[in-house]
Amino acid sequence: MSLVVYLAGAVFGLSCVVLLRRPLAVPRNPLTVSTCVAIVLGALVFVCSAPLTLSAVNRLTGIANFGAPLTYGMLSAYSCSLLVLLINWRGGTPARIRRLVLRTMAAYGALIVAIVVLFTLAGPSTERLTDLDTYYANTPYMREMIVLYLLGHSAATLVMCAVCVTWSREVTGLLRTGLRLILTGILLDVVGFQLAKYTALVARWSGHDLDFLSTGVAPPMASLGALTCSLGFVLPRLLPVALACRRDLDDLRGLGPLWSEVRFASLAPKPPMAVWQPPRVRLHWREVSIHDGLLALAPYFDDGVRERARDAALHEGRSAHEARVAAEAAMVSDAARRAAAHEEPRTTPSTYRLHATEVAGTGGLVELAQALTRSRLTATVPEGTVRATPG
Structure with missing residues (x-):
């Protein structure tokens, strides 16, 4: 007892x-x-x-x-x-x-x-x-x-x-x-x-x-x-603390695709390593690092790639906001590919601002990461594959 x-x-x-x-x-x-x-x-x-x-x-x-x-x-x-x-x-x-x-x-x-x-x-x-x-x-x-x-x-x-x-x-x-x-x-x-x-x-x-x-x-x-x-x-x-930690962990995982795309270009200093860090701390560091990577890729942004991807998304029936995010994902992916190949930046830098940089918090970055994931899945579909349509 x-x-x-x-x-x-x-x-x-x-x-x-x-x-x-x-x-x-x-x-x-x-x-x-x-x-x-x-x-x-x-x-x-x-x-x-x-x-x-x-x-x-x-x-x-x-x-x-x-x-x-x-x-x-x-x-x-x-x-x-x-x-x-x-x-x-x-x-x-x-x-x-x-x-x-x-x-x-x-x-x-x-x-x-x-x-x-x-x-x-x-x-x-x-x-x-x-x-x-x-x-x-x-x-x-x-x-x-x-x-x-x-x-x-x-x-x-x-x-x-x-x-x-x-x-x-x-x-x-x-x-x-x-x-x-x-x-x-x-x-x-x-x-x-x-x-x-x-x-x-x-x-x-x-x-x-x-x-x-x-x-x-x-x-x-x-x-x-x-x-x-x-x-x-x-x-x-x-x-409330537990729910906040869960949301932070979900956002941290959600930013994974975007982080893997831009991490090579980020120069943000790494925080001191600890045995355990709260999800909020890790999420904040990843958010700052992603923004730094996007800033480094900005000279490679191609408005032509973005506009073509936006028109294609609108043609598929997506909303204006969904088309914008999908177009930004295509532009970021193209910029990351050319920067990783050490190509020269564009002679006329784009003045376009990403949606993720206009909104507070990690919501815009998570949207961009999800769009990158969808674009990769679409790219893996073999040409000539017949997609079933509801009806």
Whole structure:
């Protein structure tokens, strides 16, 4: 079970890294800070609650079950961080936010002190690593400590449920999806962890044994809820970045035919090599290099080649824009062939501007690369081949 809990804590904690655009920088946005603090505390709760950690803590401190108030105190701090996150998320005047945050921290600080005091008064001597809640359910002071930490956690999660339901009706897109994932994770915690714990405790108080709910159902459900919550935290920021990287990679591959045509003429300096570069960096370098290559080929541009290719494309029924791009591809291909053969540039340089140099971004270059690919495919069709026409 420790492995599952450690894995949940690791994934929960890694989502904090995703939320920080520059992990080495100190974040100044209170919402980002409170979100990351909540995620880190949630990860620490899982680490502290693992049986291996509990055993190590008990052995190092020499106090039986010392890991229990440590875990419960960490869980209470996590519950407090959830409410602080909601306060910062809701917003308001700085004075109001500061006042509510201080009140919340004071309340949960008192709860943590009460947990430690009750544990000290109880003095449990029998070490229990997985079933402490139910084993000590009827022990004075321990009983109150267990109920107290559960009530503190329940209060925070129920408030967060209510806020997520309200906000998910007011927002759209990825933010709504993220809120619903957070809500789902919290509901898994409420139903799978808290309700299971409460039921097992009540069963003990009434003389029954439903310990499996506390030891077998609650931990994996809490882990699943935490993973779902972490996905809700990072999705609104991670998915747009992932989609942007995919678009950059698609454009990078799309520029391949054009780059292979003009790369010999490009004199753009190569960037410093790195083990891994973001697609955006590679795409920017390729775009600059292609523009440099096209500039070097400009003295070889033949307007006659372009006009004949444009007329042929129009005769085939292509639109004016498609015909223009196809004609430019033919002109670039002809210029690259003559430049590679070391022929002399044209005595009267063309003043024509390519469509790709008139538009921002890589869209025009990708169009030109696609036209080059089509022209190469057309050139490979043997003469006399009969093409089927729809009809």
